[in-house]
Amino acid sequence: MPRSSCPSTRGAPNKQGEIHMITVNVDKCLHCGGCVGSCPKNAIFLNDFVLEFNEDCIDCGRCVKLCPVGALTKV
Amino acid sequence: MKTYYCDAVVVGAGPAGSMAARYCAQGGMDVILLEKKAEIGAPLRCAEGVSKSWLDEVGIKPEPAWIRGDMKGAIIKSTKGTTYQLDESKAGNEVGYVLERHLFDKALARDAAKAGAKIMMRTSCTGVIRENGKIVGIKAKSMGEEIEIRAKVIVAADGYESQVGRWAGMDTTLKLNDIDSCIQYRMCNIDIVPDYCEFIIGSCAPGGYIWIFPKGEGIANVGIGVMGTKCTGKADAKYYLDKWIAQDPRFKDGQILEIMGGFVSTLPGLDETVDDNIVLVGDAARVIDPITGGGICHACRTGMYAGQLLAELNKTGDFSKKALQPYEKRWRDRMEDKLFRNWMAKEKLATLDDDVIDEIIKLIKTAEIKNVTVFNLLKAIKEKYPKVVEGFEDLI
Numbered sequence: 001m002p003r004s005s006c007p008s009t010r011g012a013p014n015k016q017g018e019i020h021m022i023t024v025n026v027d028k029c030l031h032c033g034g035c036v037g038s039c040p041k042n043a044i045f046l047n048d049f050v051l052e053f054n055e056d057c058i059d060c061g062r063c064v065k066l067c068p069v070g071a072l073t074k075v
Numbered sequence: 076m077k078t079y080y081c082d083a084v085v086v087g088a089g090p091a092g093s094m095a096a097r098y099c100a101q102g103g104m105d106v107i108l109l110e111k112k113a114e115i116g117a118p119l120r121c122a123e124g125v126s127k128s129w130l131d132e133v134g135i136k137p138e139p140a141w142i143r144g145d146m147k148g149a150i151i152k153s154t155k156g157t158t159y160q161l162d163e164s165k166a167g168n169e170v171g172y173v174l175e176r177h178l179f180d181k182a183l184a185r186d187a188a189k190a191g192a193k194i195m196m197r198t199s200c201t202g203v204i205r206e207n208g209k210i211v212g213i214k215a216k217s218m219g220e221e222i223e224i225r226a227k228v229i230v231a232a233d234g235y236e237s238q239v240g241r242w243a244g245m246d247t248t249l250k251l252n253d254i255d256s257c258i259q260y261r262m263c264n265i266d267i268v269p270d271y272c273e274f275i276i277g278s279c280a281p282g283g284y285i286w287i288f289p290k291g292e293g294i295a296n297v298g299i300g301v302m303g304t305k306c307t308g309k310a311d312a313k314y315y316l317d318k319w320i321a322q323d324p325r326f327k328d329g330q331i332l333e334i335m336g337g338f339v340s341t342l343p344g345l346d347e348t349v350d351d352n353i354v355l356v357g358d359a360a361r362v363i364d365p366i367t368g369g370g371i372c373h374a375c376r377t378g379m380y381a382g383q384l385l386a387e388l389n390k391t392g393d394f395s396k397k398a399l400q401p402y403e404k405r406w407r408d409r410m411e412d413k414l415f416r417n418w419m420a421k422e423k424l425a426t427l428d429d430d431v432i433d434e435i436i437k438l439i440k441t442a443e444i445k446n447v448t449v450f451n452l453l454k455a456i457k458e459k460y461p462k463v464v465e466g467f468e469d470l471i
Contacts, residue, residue: 030258030334030335030336031118032120032335032336032337032338033120033234033235033236033337034235034236034256034257034336034337034338035338036236036238037234037235037236037237037238037247037249037338038249038254038303038338040248042238042241042242046236047199062251065251065303065306065307066251066254066256066303066306066338067256067311068256068257068258068301068311068312068313068336068337068338069258069311069312069313069336070309070311070313070314
């Protein structure tokens with residue numbers, strides 16, 4: 001399973017103290033920002049060429065479902 | 076921390092933001108226009124097709140620099156292969172240009188600058204500043220430096236990803252079936268009809284369509300939008316597009332020059348696009364044609380309407396939600412019925428199987444439609460297949 005090289009997507013705890021499990025395959029991501037606008041919790045940020053999730057992520061998987069290139073994975 | 080002061084701060088220098096900034100500045104306002112990226116109009120997230128009729132309405136003069144192609148017509152095709160070619164004589168104003176967005180967007184930003192707007196590049200909004208509950212400006216990062224921009228009003232023109240609206244407490248969340256996930260290739264070495272924009276509908280692109288917009292000899296933007304609810308597991312937008320390209324002989328020798336992605340709202344606009352001291356425009360307001368996913372003309376209109384109203388309100392300094400209502404009313408009066416009708420049509424289209432879509436295209440071919448617009452197409456469909464337009468027949 002490809003893991004993100006972005007530190008914040010590798011096991012940053014959410015508000016409930018859980019480790020969130022959505023990972024970004026940085027070799028696939030097109031940096032289109034679609035997931036950013038689709039996130040119901042405003043938890044995804046596209047900072048230049050790095051996709052970051054913050055602690056508001058609830059693992060809903062909406063971004064995983066919508067990514068046009070399948071760069072996001074829920075593990 | 077460095078603090079800037081202005082009358083209006085516009086977040087995002089796409090078409091909506093630049094138009095808003097231009098009309099604010101023209102009306103005498105002190106405007107700052109922010110762009111997060113290092114280049115306005117790039118990277119591309121668009122199929123670049125627009126109709127022509129609205130350009131004059133919003134005060135944009137066509138310039139050869141940003142017109143890649145002047146289209147002669149459109150081709151509508153079913154997944155099963157039935158093709159309807161629509162020529163300029165019949166297409167009326169629905170036929171248009173294929174743009175060079177990276178030049179078009181810069182031209183609009185240039186017009187904003189000419190009018191007096193100040194552009195800050197590489198500056199991304201990071202939050203909204205509230206004092207005693209009232210929005211008084213934004214926090215931003217400009218070339219890596221934390222800054223504050225104090226303004227009487229914020230214009231959120233930050234596109235589909237709009238976070239400014241959400242930071243301001245507005246609900247901009249979309250349902251899965253109101254989102255199309257899109258991917259586009261700039262392809263070369265392909266055997267396409269130049270001067271015709273092609274749309275392929277049906278099971279090849281569930282809940283959306285495939286587009287082929289020519290960008291010169293043997294080159295085109297080839298893309299797809301797939302409804303959010305239809306994206307499952309491995310069947311993402313790329314999967315559907317690759318599948319089509321693999322079986323269409325015109326792409327046999329095709330090569331990809333650029334890959335781009337993006338999402339589009341297929342909702343007929345947000346329920347509320349203003350609040351105290353904030354206005355949402357363009358994609359951020361979800362003002363996009365739900366059936367085509369086209370949003371450039373809507374962005375320019377909403378940008379202009381917002382800019383003109385803000386300049387008017389600047390005389391009194393009242394940017395309350397109540398004072399901003401004329402913006403809401405103006406864009407809805409101009410566009411909402413059509414957006415709603417096209418949204419209903421899109422919802423219906425997504426439920427039709429390939430055989431019915433094939434039948435409909437055959438019907439359009441034989442029907443004597445003089446001026447082919449979405450409206451007239453739906454009218455012809457209403458006569459033969461009233462079930463297809465059930466629920467929104469009053470709008471046709």
